[in-house]
Amino acid sequence: MKYVVLIYNNPATWEALPATERDRVLGIHNRIIKELSESGELIRVDGLAHPANTKTVRLRGGAAVVTDGPFTEAKEQLAGVWAVDCDSIERAIEISAPVAEYDTVEIRQLMDLSGLEM
Amino acid sequence: MTSPQPVEDLLRELAPQVLAALTRRYGRFGDCEDAVQEALLAAARQWPEEGVPENPRGWLVTVASRRLTDEIRGETARRQREARAAALLPPEALLAASPAEDLSSDQDDTLTLLFLCCHPALSPASQIALTLRAVGGLTTAQIASAFFVPEATMAQRISRAKQSIKSAGATFSMPPESERAGRLQAVLHVLYLIFNEGYTATSGPDLQRSELTAEAIRLGRDLHRLLPDDGEVTGLLALMLLTDARRLARTQPDGNLVPLAEQDRSRWNAESIAEGVALITQTLSRARLGPYQLQAAIAAVHDEARRAEDTDWRQIVALYELLTSLSPNPMVALNHAVAVAMVDGPKAGLDLLGSVETDERMAGNHRLDAVRAHLLEMAGDRVAALASYRAAARGTISLPERRYLEVRAARLDDRS
Numbered sequence: 001m002k003y004v005v006l007i008y009n010n011p012a013t014w015e016a017l018p019a020t021e022r023d024r025v026l027g028i029h030n031r032i033i034k035e036l037s038e039s040g041e042l043i044r045v046d047g048l049a050h051p052a053n054t055k056t057v058r059l060r061g062g063a064a065v066v067t068d069g070p071f072t073e074a075k076e077q078l079a080g081v082w083a084v085d086c087d088s089i090e091r092a093i094e095i096s097a098p099v100a101e102y103d104t105v106e107i108r109q110l111m112d113l114s115g116l117e118m
Numbered sequence: 119m120t121s122p123q124p125v126e127d128l129l130r131e132l133a134p135q136v137l138a139a140l141t142r143r144y145g146r147f148g149d150c151e152d153a154v155q156e157a158l159l160a161a162a163r164q165w166p167e168e169g170v171p172e173n174p175r176g177w178l179v180t181v182a183s184r185r186l187t188d189e190i191r192g193e194t195a196r197r198q199r200e201a202r203a204a205a206l207l208p209p210e211a212l213l214a215a216s217p218a219e220d221l222s223s224d225q226d227d228t229l230t231l232l233f234l235c236c237h238p239a240l241s242p243a244s245q246i247a248l249t250l251r252a253v254g255g256l257t258t259a260q261i262a263s264a265f266f267v268p269e270a271t272m273a274q275r276i277s278r279a280k281q282s283i284k285s286a287g288a289t290f291s292m293p294p295e296s297e298r299a300g301r302l303q304a305v306l307h308v309l310y311l312i313f314n315e316g317y318t319a320t321s322g323p324d325l326q327r328s329e330l331t332a333e334a335i336r337l338g339r340d341l342h343r344l345l346p347d348d349g350e351v352t353g354l355l356a357l358m359l360l361t362d363a364r365r366l367a368r369t370q371p372d373g374n375l376v377p378l379a380e381q382d383r384s385r386w387n388a389e390s391i392a393e394g395v396a397l398i399t400q401t402l403s404r405a406r407l408g409p410y411q412l413q414a415a416i417a418a419v420h421d422e423a424r425r426a427e428d429t430d431w432r433q434i435v436a437l438y439e440l441l442t443s444l445s446p447n448p449m450v451a452l453n454h455a456v457a458v459a460m461v462d463g464p465k466a467g468l469d470l471l472g473s474v475e476t477d478e479r480m481a482g483n484h485r486l487d488a489v490r491a492h493l494l495e496m497a498g499d500r501v502a503a504l505a506s507y508r509a510a511a512r513g514t515i516s517l518p519e520r521r522y523l524e525v526r527a528a529r530l531d532d533r534s
Contacts, residue, residue: 037270037274040278041271043268113373114327114516116519117368117377
């Protein structure tokens with residue numbers, strides 16, 4: 001089953017962390033990514049640039065209206081995206097939990113193009 | 119010049135034989151598997167250009183053995199440099215095998231390989247990947263594209279599977295008689311999963327996907343040739359043929375699903391149906407009954423009806439009752455309820471659903487909602503049917519199923 005793991009955090013919380021703590025947390029990320037790629041469960045992993053670099057686009061009256069900054073105004077913003085292929089949602093939760101210490105992780109299942117006639 | 123298709127077919131047929139010959143000689147299943155894959159890739163490049171060698175199997179064994187001995191020599195040299203213990207293998211084992219050797223019992227070899235690839239230490243996803251590569255002779259790239267994952271991901275999965283086999287201490291030998299039935303079950307399940315993976319694809323790069331269906335049937339035929347008297351092996355082959363026969367009619371060009379009752383039956387594959395019906399008829403009369411045979415028998419009843427309204431639902435109900443007593447599971451119970459509704463009316467079907475609703479394994483399963491929606495619609499309860507269709511549409515992760523369920527819901531909604 002394929003899932004995307006969406007990692008949200010508050011950039012201000014992250015920036016306020018002492019360097020050693022930040023290194024420890026990044027170490028956890030790297031360890032999990034290494035494990036997932038060795039087990040053949042990792043499809044891809046991406047870290048996102050700071051939300052300040054975001055462009056939000058809306059098509060209005062046939063013209064693209066572009067604003068700076070993220071779509072949601074929440075403090076917590078999307079910071080990273082993993083795509084994994086694993087046996088169950090329980091496994092996806094197990095994979096993701098260790099990075100949810102300062103961050104919040106949302107697991108979304110990908111739709112499948114296959115299906116059974118009913 | 120030889121055209122690529124026959125070469126590919128030949129390579130796929132030879133792959134398990136060559137791998138078995140190597141593994142029997144050298145042990146080290148994982149390394150042998152890598153060496154054979156490299157030999158297959160070399161052949162796929164060279165043979166279409168230069169022609170197929172006179173003894174293709176011998177060619178593959180020789181090339182793969184060379185790869186492997188190179189590998190072992192390199193490893194040995196490293197070990198000696200490190201002043202470690204003696205080499206792993208006696209010197210004569212380091213010489214490449216002569217092509218004619220070790221190729222006696224190909225039949226048992228394929229079976230032994232299937233048992234090894236479907237080893238209980240592996241997850242189903244790994245069993246599938248390893249079976250397709252080691253027994254099916256598919257390349258890692260082909261398997262990766264069939265499962266929509268990057269090649270590196272699939273390569274890792276296969277290499278991890280081989281490590282797991284090694285650490286489980288499994289060797290290239292037939293499992294003991296006492297374990298054989300259980301292990302054969304696992305093999306059948308893996309073939310069934312491969313088949314379904316291919317069959318349920320409706321859009322996207324469907325070429326690769328129907329290749330999976332064809333591969334599962336090909337392996338099913340192999341297995342049937344090796345174990346002609348096993349009822350479940352025959353049953354699974356028949357089930358796959360009878361199901362695959364409807365492939366062209368089950369989707370519209372845009373990928374939308376066509377329900378069984380609305381399929382254009384003239385597009386069903388008559389040849390596959392005839393073969394499947396013959397297989398299942400023959401085995402039902404003499405082998406011990408099992409779930410694959412019963413599912414094949416049900417598929418045969420559907421396939422033999424020239425029009426949907428000619429379907430012998432009474433017989434289907436009887437077969438589902440047998441299936442329920444043999445291997446009770448909620449998905450079977452759902453289909454049973456549909457069949458009962460066709461014979462005794464929607465109310466009887468809905469009553470049967472009651473027992474499925476309390477089954478924990480079905481909690482939140484969209485198929486339960488979909489079946490309930492159909493039966494409620496049959497019963498004329500439009501409002502409740504609409505709610506169930508919508509619940510089913512929210513629950514599925516299949517895009518074509520969601521589209522289908524939303525269309526059914528919209529149809530009811532329009533009438534309000």
